[in-house]
Amino acid sequence: MKTITLNSRALLYLTASLLLTLQMHMDRLPVWILLAAAGSLLWRLGVHLGRVASPHWSIKGALVLLGFSGIYLTYGRELSIESMVSLLVAGFALKPLEVEKQADSYVLIFLCYLLIGLHFLFEQGPLDYLWVMCVLVVVLTTQISVNQSLQKDHEEKSSNDVHWQALSLFLKSLPLAAFLFFVLPRLGPLWVLNIPTQDGVIGLSDSMSPGQIAELGKSDELAFRVRFDSQVPAMKDQYWRALVLDYFDGETWSQRYQPPVDWQPAKLVKNGAKDELIKYEILLQPHDQKWLFSLGVASPETSGIGVSDDARLISKKAIHGQMQYFATSNLSGAMQQDGLSALALNYYLQLPSGDNPRSREFAQTLKTRFPAISDFTYALQRYFNGTEFYYTLNPGELETSNTIDEFLFDSRKGFCAHYAGSLVYLMRSVGIPARVVLGYLGVEENPVANYYSVYQYNAHAWVEIWLQGRGWLKIDPTGWVAPERIEQGLEEAVKRDFAGFSSNSPWLKAMRNQFNALNYYWNDWMLNYKGAAQQQLMNQFFGDRSDTQLILLVLACLFSAVGIGFVFMFLDVRREKLSDEQKLLYFYRMKLQNFGIQLQAGSSLTQMSELALAVNPHLQVELHDIRLAFERSLYVNPDSRMTRDESKALKKCIKLMFRKFNRPVDQPTGQSPAGQTSSSQN
Structure with a gap:
């Protein structure tokens, strides 16, 4: 497995994802797991700063044994949902000590997804769903940042781009998730393992x-x-x-x-x-x-x-x-x-x-x-x-x-x-x-x-x-x-010892009643949306149809939704294939064509400069500088990309040049003023 060094931003996102995921289970976790997570993160920070060495395998093994012992001493022999989730969280808390390879960071990210889902074993309120969606966006951002840290040009990607890309992916997935929730039938599990929860x-x-x-x-x-x-x-x-x-x-x-x-x-x-x-x-x-x-x-x-x-x-x-x-x-x-x-x-x-x-x-x-x-x-x-x-x-x-x-x-x-x-x-x-x-x-x-x-x-x-x-x-x-x-x-x-809500403030009572009512309506709707309620919703959208017709319609909608999703993904991929220099070169070509310069699909930078120079000899210096800037970035040293400031400066230079640009006289496509075809150059 290829060893990688994650950049500071990727490590920061990994830390944020870990902390937010732990926060979702914090009220159910033993204190020692939280302390273990804090110690693990501090040790990993020391490794990143070069202050301490990565833990030896013997230390990792000892920590694993201590984790198992802690779970046993905390929960005993009796199995419960809390004990099994805590065991998983204990391993999750120690995982930052092993984030040295690409696979390690992905394991940590996928554990975040798993533990986010396990949160619904304990809480299913509307605010819990909103919070889960926010944490999911952060974990998606982390995954994208880790992916980009493997690319040579990852330093050029801004944090805002990563955030918007994660939010875009999440928002595009919501329609499909909603469709699956509303349409797919509520099938019972094939088997049930009844393990009690200690909250009970x-x-x-x-x-x-x-x-x-x-x-x-x-x-x-x-x-x-x-x-x-x-x-x-x-x-x-x-x-x-x-x-x-x-x-x-x-x-x-x-x-x-x-x-x-x-x-x-x-x-x-x-x-x-x-x-x-x-x-x-x-x-x-x-x-x-x-x-x-x-x-x-x-x-x-x-x-x-x-x-x-x-x-x-x-x-x-x-x-x-x-x-x-x-x-x-x-x-x-x-x-x-x-x-x-x-x-x-x-x-x-x-x-x-x-x-x-x-x-x-x-x-x-x-x-x-x-x-x-x-x-x-x-x-x-x-x-x-x-x-x-x-x-x-x-x-x-x-x-x-x-x-x-x-x-x-x-x-x-x-x-x-x-x-x-x-x-x-x-x-x-x-x-x-x-x-x-x-x-x-x-x-x-x-x-x-x-x-x-x-x-x-x-x-x-x-x-x-x-x-x-x-x-x-x-x-x-x-x-x-x-x-x-x-x-x-x-x-x-027992007025003095009463544990319930006893405020005399009308607005506090009203807020509490509104919040509790929201929880009630949410839970009531979530429990009741099945069988007849689901069938009624299907009839409202598709009319009173037979079961076979409904199944065919649902499948058609599902495949259509998946197809639309793939189209969006394809457009995103196509858009991502263009670097900043390529996008700027495309802008330069469009400007030349808008001003009447006849270009072919394979016209090189030299050809574009010669055609423009034929009718704009007074712009020789500007055209030469623009051509050299593109060639140096795209062809001479592909590993040396333009910075954002350099890209903005070049775009500004192109715009200023076209303010002094003259439209050419009609001439054959792809021909120089002398009537000779320029040799193709990179």
């Missing part, structure tokens, strides 16, 4: 420890967006159901019982005047799990979604990308069952043996005084109301193994998970089947786009108890301690 852990998990939901309450990450077809339910009815937890190990609640799932659920119908059906559409953020979110008793209206016996919506596939689905809910409907199976009953009464003795004794004493379940529940409510319990996002850690006892009788500070977990424990202690339900409570309106957002700080836990003949009854003990959380939202309940 920002959200609910299938377990609940006392402080876990409190940590989510400090996150303003988006969980999903929802648009209602009918009236928006009241705040007290905005319980978005996701998970049911049945197993308690003394500290953490988790899901062990797996109820059956109906993959062909019946549609909901009103059974009485009190039933209230609500239809809505959800645009869900990826969370790498199969559970979905719904209100009350729900029925999906999207294929691939089932309803479990514990009234949850379940997707057949894990949600690794944004998902849109539709559902109908009955907010007044009860989760009725004829009865609990022996297996389900065991799960919903399960408790660790011998733990939390004070809580067990307290529940037994209270149940003895109030044997009816309704009276017992009311007695518990009065206890929570009459005791100084605090609802807080910073409850502190429970230090003993008897976490329920410590919370109920010592700390009395907790978030929703503390209250829900303790109530289920008390219910089970006296033989009442109970379970923890995880989800979200509340929505935030965006009046610009008429949709509502649910954020991670809306995460909530509540309780359901089993009543024979009535089914599962929802109880939210958080409302006993902090009713404002249920009626007005989290911001009113």
Whole structure:
């Protein structure tokens, strides 16, 4: 492979491309990769300036081993999208140390293209697309600059020319890219490798420890967006159901019982005047799990979604990308069952043996005084109301193994998970089947786009108890301690610790709503542009035609677009074949012909000068100087090209000469004034 030395401009563009590509992944990368990239660039700068030598192969090998070790220590053995992208970025960050050959610079450029594409695994907003296009232009500029650095006349090319050439290539590719996007059908992959993303852990998990939901309450990450077809339910009815937890190990609640799932659920119908059906559409953020979110008793209206016996919506596939689905809910409907199976009953009464003795004794004493379940529940409510319990996002850690006892009788500070977990424990202690339900409570309106957002700080836990003949009854003990959380939202309940947007500035709120609305419309359109929507667009452009006719039309348009693209490329290539001297010589020939000098296609510089001199003897010096300037640059020493200043000076000289130029008398084409044909000369 031929060893080359890239000029300073090409190295500068390579550095800019590397930094911009790294910036796109910066918030997902470990700090040590960023430090490695900075060190790699500084070392390469030292090599370019002659201050340090290129690293020995042993040093490169050691750096590679350190990179693998860093990835392993950062992410562990479990594969994730972040770990694999970080591994690729780590190699990318060290690649500048090897940019010594032409192939090395191209590898770095192509890695830029690959990592730019991988950015869409994590972000797909409209601003992300705009930023990606800007970075692509920079990388294209880098590629062109590297190509030109191999040419002998690369120093004569200005930066502006390189920029415009890159921008021109990019703009010419946009129509073809748009055509392919709008026309090509959305075909599913032949196979799918479901590798989770660690970003998915920002959200609910299938377990609940006392402080876990409190940590989510400090996150303003988006969980999903929802648009209602009918009236928006009241705040007290905005319980978005996701998970049911049945197993308690003394500290953490988790899901062990797996109820059956109906993959062909019946549609909901009103059974009485009190039933209230609500239809809505959800645009869900990826969370790498199969559970979905719904209100009350729900029925999906999207294929691939089932309803479990514990009234949850379940997707057949894990949600690794944004998902849109539709559902109908009955907010007044009860989760009725004829009865609990022996297996389900065991799960919903399960408790660790011998733990939390004070809580067990307290529940037994209270149940003895109030044997009816309704009276017992009311007695518990009065206890929570009459005791100084605090609802807080910073409850502190429970230090003993008897976490329920410590919370109920010592700390009395907790978030929703503390209250829900303790109530289920008390219910089970006296033989009442109970379970923890995880989800979200509340929505935030965006009046610009008429949709509502649910954020991670809306995460909530509540309780359901089993009543024979009535089914599962929802109880939210958080409302006993902090009713404002249920009626007005989290911001009113924990004003100082609220993680969401809480500015009182009208224009800031308006800007935020406009930006969020743009994101919503973009994601909604991108997800919906397939199938029927694509067919409708095709019909608008091509009319109502058969599938065969549409395919032929699409192919014709595709080949036409490719053909037009090749024409533009051919014109660019033809234009690029002419050097500055050749373009100036062409200008000189046109001027002579415009003033009546009859030239043949192969007329040499000497012939042109003689023909012009025959009728303009007073311009002998100017014609001689112009001929010598062209011959010296084009023929005597082809490696010595004119500079831009010399080219401009010669063009100015030609223009000044033609101001004093006389038109010739008619004479045979290609003949000198003496009637003799000049010998052809270079």
